[in-house]
Amino acid sequence: MNLKRRQRDWQSVAFYAVTLAATALIVLTILVILGDIVWHGARQVSWHFITGGTKEGMFDAQTAGVFPMIFGTLALVVLMTLGVVPVGVITAVYLTEYARSLSPITRIIRGAINNLAGVPSIVFGLFGLGFFVQFVGGGLDQMFYGGALHYRKPALIWAAATMAVMTLPVVIVATEEALRAVPSGLREASLALGATKLKTIWKIVLPEALPGVLTGAILAVGRGAGEVAPIMFTGAAYYLAHLPNSWTDQFMHLGYHVFVLSTQSPDIERTKPILYGSVLVLLVMTFLLNLTGVLVRAKIRSRLQHG
Amino acid sequence: MELHFDQELTQAKDLLLRMSSLAEQAVVTALKGLVQRDDALAQSVLDGDSQLDNLQKEIDERCVELIALRQPKARDLRFLIVIMKIAAELERVGDQAVNIAHRAAALNREPQLKPFVDIPRMSDLSCGMIRTVLDAFVYGKIDIAQQVIRNDDEVDRLETQMHRELTSFMIEDPHTITRALSLIGVAHSLERIGDHAVNIAEEVVYLYEGRDIRHQSPNV
Amino acid sequence: MDNPVIQIADVNFWYGTKQALFDVNVAIAPHQTTAFIGPSGCGKSTLLRCLNRMNDLINGTRVTGRIALNGEDVYAPEVDVIELRKQVGMVFQKSNPFPKSIFDNVAYGLRIQGLTDKTELEGRVVKSLKKAALWDEVQDRLHDSALMLSGGQQQRLCIARAIAVEPEIILMDEPCSALDPTATAKIEELIQDLETDYTIVIVTHNMQQAARCSDYTAFFYLGRLVEFDATNKIFTNPTNKQTEDYVTGRFG
Numbered sequence: 001m002n003l004k005r006r007q008r009d010w011q012s013v014a015f016y017a018v019t020l021a022a023t024a025l026i027v028l029t030i031l032v033i034l035g036d037i038v039w040h041g042a043r044q045v046s047w048h049f050i051t052g053g054t055k056e057g058m059f060d061a062q063t064a065g066v067f068p069m070i071f072g073t074l075a076l077v078v079l080m081t082l083g084v085v086p087v088g089v090i091t092a093v094y095l096t097e098y099a100r101s102l103s104p105i106t107r108i109i110r111g112a113i114n115n116l117a118g119v120p121s122i123v124f125g126l127f128g129l130g131f132f133v134q135f136v137g138g139g140l141d142q143m144f145y146g147g148a149l150h151y152r153k154p155a156l157i158w159a160a161a162t163m164a165v166m167t168l169p170v171v172i173v174a175t176e177e178a179l180r181a182v183p184s185g186l187r188e189a190s191l192a193l194g195a196t197k198l199k200t201i202w203k204i205v206l207p208e209a210l211p212g213v214l215t216g217a218i219l220a221v222g223r224g225a226g227e228v229a230p231i232m233f234t235g236a237a238y239y240l241a242h243l244p245n246s247w248t249d250q251f252m253h254l255g256y257h258v259f260v261l262s263t264q265s266p267d268i269e270r271t272k273p274i275l276y277g278s279v280l281v282l283l284v285m286t287f288l289l290n291l292t293g294v295l296v297r298a299k300i301r302s303r304l305q306h307g
Numbered sequence: 308m309e310l311h312f313d314q315e316l317t318q319a320k321d322l323l324l325r326m327s328s329l330a331e332q333a334v335v336t337a338l339k340g341l342v343q344r345d346d347a348l349a350q351s352v353l354d355g356d357s358q359l360d361n362l363q364k365e366i367d368e369r370c371v372e373l374i375a376l377r378q379p380k381a382r383d384l385r386f387l388i389v390i391m392k393i394a395a396e397l398e399r400v401g402d403q404a405v406n407i408a409h410r411a412a413a414l415n416r417e418p419q420l421k422p423f424v425d426i427p428r429m430s431d432l433s434c435g436m437i438r439t440v441l442d443a444f445v446y447g448k449i450d451i452a453q454q455v456i457r458n459d460d461e462v463d464r465l466e467t468q469m470h471r472e473l474t475s476f477m478i479e480d481p482h483t484i485t486r487a488l489s490l491i492g493v494a495h496s497l498e499r500i501g502d503h504a505v506n507i508a509e510e511v512v513y514l515y516e517g518r519d520i521r522h523q524s525p526n527v
Numbered sequence: 528m529d530n531p532v533i534q535i536a537d538v539n540f541w542y543g544t545k546q547a548l549f550d551v552n553v554a555i556a557p558h559q560t561t562a563f564i565g566p567s568g569c570g571k572s573t574l575l576r577c578l579n580r581m582n583d584l585i586n587g588t589r590v591t592g593r594i595a596l597n598g599e600d601v602y603a604p605e606v607d608v609i610e611l612r613k614q615v616g617m618v619f620q621k622s623n624p625f626p627k628s629i630f631d632n633v634a635y636g637l638r639i640q641g642l643t644d645k646t647e648l649e650g651r652v653v654k655s656l657k658k659a660a661l662w663d664e665v666q667d668r669l670h671d672s673a674l675m676l677s678g679g680q681q682q683r684l685c686i687a688r689a690i691a692v693e694p695e696i697i698l699m700d701e702p703c704s705a706l707d708p709t710a711t712a713k714i715e716e717l718i719q720d721l722e723t724d725y726t727i728v729i730v731t732h733n734m735q736q737a738a739r740c741s742d743y744t745a746f747f748y749l750g751r752l753v754e755f756d757a758t759n760k761i762f763t764n765p766t767n768k769q770t771e772d773y774v775t776g777r778f779g
Contacts, residue, residue, distance in 0.1 A: 100586065185623035189685070192581060193636040193692060194613035203639070204625060304626045306672050311719045375762040376738045 037280050044277030064274045066281055071243055072156075072251030073225055073285065076235075079160035079247065080167065080224045085217050087164070088171030089206075095172070096179040097201055117169035121229040128162030128234035129154075150248060157247040159235025166230055167220035174219060178212020179205060211301045218293035225286045228255040238264070254282040312377050316386060319369055320445075323390050323397075326362040327441045330397040331434060333359065333404035334500060338430045341411035341493065342423050349415070352408035359401035366394040382514070389514040393444065396503045396510075400437065403496040403503075410489045410496075420476070420486040425469045429497040432462050436504035444511045452508040462501035469494045532557040532696065532726050533578060538592035540573055540750075542585070547573045549750045551592070555696075555743075560718060560727040562737035562758065565747035566778065571730045574747070575698050578728065579615040580608050596696075613640070616689035620701040622681040624673035624688070629656075629665050632673045632684055636692040651691055658724070659687035660717050679710025683717065690725065697721065699729040703736065715740045734774055738762045746770050 044064075052065025091113075099106040137151035137158065144150075182205050190200040206213075228236070237250040238260055244251040258278050265271035333352050340349035370387045373379065379387060414420075436455045443452040473487040473494075509521050531554035540548035548570045555561050563571035576582045577594055580601060594601050601611055613636075624632050633652045642648055652669075656662040661683040665676070673684055682702060689697055699718075703711040718727055718740045731737050737744050738758060745755040746769075754761065754770040765771045772778050 183623070185619060185621055186625060188581065188584070188617075188619060189623040189625070189688075190635070191584070192579060192612055192617040192619075193639070193688065194609050195636075195639045196609060199639050203635075208626060305674060310716060372759045372763055376759055378735055378738070 034283075037276060037283065040273065041276035041278075041280030044273045045280055049277055050281065064277075066254065066257065066278055068240065068243055068252045069254040069257045069278070070281065070285065072236075073254045073282075075156060075244060075251060076160055076163065076231065076253060077221050077224045077289065079156060080163040081217060081221060083160060083164035084167050084171050084220055085213070088168050088216065088220075089175050089213055091168075092172045092175035092179060093201060093206070096176050097197070097205070113169050113172055116165075117173075119166075121166060121227050124162055124166045124230040125233050127165070128158055128230055132158040132161050133234055153248075154233065154235045154237075154250050155248045156235050156244050156251050159231040159251070160247075162230045162234045163224045163227065166227070167223050170219045170223070171213075171216035174216025175209065175213050178209035178215070181212065182208045208304060211297045211304070214293055214297040214300070218290055218297070221289050221293065222286060225282070225289060226255050228253070228259050231256060232259075254278060254285065258282065312373075312379075312383070315373055315377070316383065319366065319373065319387065319390055322362065322366050322369065323394060324441070324445070326359060326366065326394060326397050327437070329355070329359055329362070330400045330404070331437050331441075333401050334407070334430070334434055334437070337404040337407035337411060338426070338434075340408060341414065342427060344411075344415045344419070346412060346415055349408040349411040352404050356401050356405050359398055363394045363398040367391055385514050385517065389510045392510050393507050396506050400500055400503050403500050406496045407493050410493050414486060414489050417486055420483055420490065425465055425472070426490070426493060426497070429462060429465045429469070429494060432458060432465070433497045433500040433504065436462070436501055437507075440504050440507045440511065443508065444514070447515050449512055449515055452511045455508045456505050459501045459505045462498055466494045466498040528554045528556055530557065531555055532597060533728075534593070534595045535574070535578075536593045536595070538574070538577065538590065538594060540570070540577065540582070540591075541589040543587040547750050548577075551747075551750075551752050553745050553752060553755055555726060555728055557726050558722055558724075559742040560722055560729060560740060561743040561745065562741035563728070563730045563745050563747060564732070564734050564737045565753075565773070567732065568749075569747040570750040571745075571747045572700055575700055575728060575730045578696070578698055579612050579617055581617065583608065613692055614694050615696045615698060616692060616694035617698045617700065618682070618685050618689055618702050621705055622678065622685050624676070624681050624684050626672065626674060628670045629673050629676070629684060630669040633688050633691050636688060640692070652687075655687040655691040658690055658721070659683045660713065660720070661687055677710070679706050679713060682706060682710070682714060686714075686717065686721075690721070694725065696726045696728065699727065701730055701732060704732065711736070746773060748773075 049065055050070065051067050053068055091109075095106065095109065099109070133154060134152060137153065137155070140151040141147060141149060186204050186208065187200055190204045191197070195203070231253060235250055236253045236256040238256075240250060240252055258275060261271050261275045261278065262268075333355060336348050337352045339345060340347075340352065370391045374384070374387055377383070436458050439451050439458075440455050442448065443455070470491060473491050477484045477487045506521075509519075512518055512520050533555035535551055535553040535555075538548055538551045539546065551570075551574060553561075553574075563575060565571050573582065577590060578596075578601070582588045582590070590602055596611070596615065599606070625635060627635070630652055633655050634648050637648055637651060642651075653662065656665065661680060664680060665671075665684075673681065676684060682705075686697075686702075703714055706714070715736065718729065721727060722742075729737070729741065741758045743755070744758045744761045746753045746761065746765075746767075748769060754765060754767045756766070760766075761770060762774055765774065769778075
């Protein structure tokens with residue numbers, strides 16, 4: 001019996017090389033983009049830049065500051081998360097635990113969610129304007145303020161609502177996956193002890209699925225911090241003299257600021273450093289938000305596994 | 308650790324011990340009926356034999372059940388098999404006691420042929436062997452078991468001796484033939500009881516050591 | 528049998544259009560262990576899960592006949608399934624402790640019933656752990672995660688969890704099939720101890736296990752009850768030839 005290799009397996013080698021090359025290509029691309037941003041942006045980012053307001057010198061590299069944009073982005077993300085997570089989780093719970101998977105209603109709901117995920121973000125922006133700002137906002141003004149203008153304008157809350165609707169599919173899908181991953185043995189054990197379905201979901205299934213729910217939230221937050229089109233008409237402002245102090249105020253936003261800088265600047269060369277700096281801050285902020293989510297999720301996961 | 312099965316094994320052992328004391332008592336009582344020429348004692352042995360038979364059936368049924376239900380291994384398995392075999396031996400000891408009782412009844416109707424010398428000696432030995440061997444079973448004393456096997460030689464010798472003595476009686480005086488034959492029968496029963504004790508001893512060795520010492524030369 | 532605690536009468540069962548149980552009649556004796564045995568797919572687990580209506584969780588199942596717990600039909604429309612499951616507990620094939628502490632696992636059933644008194648909770652948890660022969664091994668680490676226990680310990684924890692609610696009956700669906708022989712032996716001993724307080728119905732594909740720890744045995748084949756009798760009779764002298772073939776390993 002001869003165990004020695006007869007000839008090299010060229011197919012395997014070639015395949016390995018291809019996958020390696022593809023990975024290298026992607027990593028290289030990311031490194032180039034990030035490298036460029038960090039290289040040019042790091043110079044602009046200073047303590048003043050992060051904590052300072054914009055005042056008039058928004059386009060001037062010396063006086064520019066992005067604190068209001070950071071604040072606004074964070075406020076948007078928080079409000080959006082408070083809206084999307086409960087609704088998304090409840091929908092996912094309904095779809096996984098209560099709906100009969102082959103009934104027509106369930107299929108319609110799923111279809112709707114899938115379609116929602118495919119809608120272009122600019123369409124969300126228009127939807128937010130028409131539905132939240134004008135219809136809901138107008139209705140609220142009629143009902144509570146006798147027609148005076150309180151809600152029927154671009155506002156933090158409408159931008160957050162629009163973003164919540166846009167990120168809903170992602171939260172629903174992630175939560176559904178997490179709920180499905182909970183072993184049916186746990187549900188059975190709870191039910192066999194005389195627990196109702198509700199108690200089983202609340203005390204056993206949801207806690208076990210929490211890491212997955214967090215994944216959905218992290219993904220939603222990622223989009224919320226970055227997307228610009230949905231908030232353009234619904235709440236983001238080009239320039240505000242003060243920070244928003246109620247959810248009916250408009251707000252400044254890092255992503256929108258980048259858009260503004262690149263399209264509205266009188267002198268693009270002078271604005272470029274600010275652009276890079278803003279982009280860098282946006283990336284770092286997104287990264288930190290993600291990191292927080294990941295760490296919280298890891299902590300919850302380890303507590304589930306080790307008690 | 309004590310299992311439920313251990314309790315069941317103890318119950319089986321208790322059944323066997325009860326049977327063994329009944330069997331031993333039957334032999335002792337039968338011999339008393341003979342030596343003391345007491346018909347009532349002889350009769351009680353005949354009446355009590357069915358109890359021994361029933362106990363054997365009960366023990367067999369219980370052991371079969373335990374083997375089927377518990378799938379015993381190693382010593383537990385040997386234990387149950389040995390209990391069934393010892394019960395069979397004890398049942399035959401009981402039968403021998405019945406034989407002795409029958410002969411006692413017959414002999415009591417006639418005048419005593421000769422003073423009882425060898426029979427009490429044989430019976431002490433044989434009954435002693437039964438008692439000893441059941442002690443060995445309960446306490447695991449293998450050396451006693453082997454001693455019993457040696458005692459059997461003495462019982463055999465006594466039987467041969469009695470046979471010779473009674474044969475000369477019969478030759479001298481033919482009127483003694485019936486009684487002499489009966490006494491030879493009693494001696495034979497006692498010798499058989501000794502053999503049963505030896506069988507039980509062999510089973511005890513099998514139980515505690517897993518060795519089958521049957522059908523071998525005397526020195527084991 | 529005089530006063531069966533569960534009377535199963537003329538039960539037929541369907542998964543959708545596929546019939547799984549045919550005219551099954553069995554009586555479960557109180558404070559005894561009854562074993563359901565038979566080859567794979569014979570319906571024994573299906574019947575077991577009818578007793579606490581866990582089959583309700585599967586879509587498209589249908590039952591006819593009568594399953595009476597202390598005289599009451601468990602499938603009657605006015606029956607509260609939650610109450611039923613408090614009286615008929617279940618231990619599953621793969622042990623499924625909650626990802627909580629050992630204490631919280633056992634206390635779960637009590638807490639969902641509304642028991643909040645700390646002293647009483649503690650007392651009942653300890654009592655259940657002792658009855659499940661697990662107390663000695665966990666008394667110093669009640670607040671450790673249940674997932675740190677070995678397979679056999681986890682299964683005994685599931686038993687403790689089930690008995691904490693003080694059911695009348697405990698159903699066991701192949702409780703030892705995922706365990707090694709030593710852990711299995713511990714649980715078999717435990718089952719014989721639990722008989723004094725509970726009625727036990729156990730499904731097992733290991734007929735030797737049924738022989739060792741049950742008082743009554745029901746042999747099923749292809750959804751029908753072939754023979755039901757005292758265990759010692761089934762294993763020493765069964766009436767039915769099919770039963771004899773099965774217990775002697777000459778089946779198929």
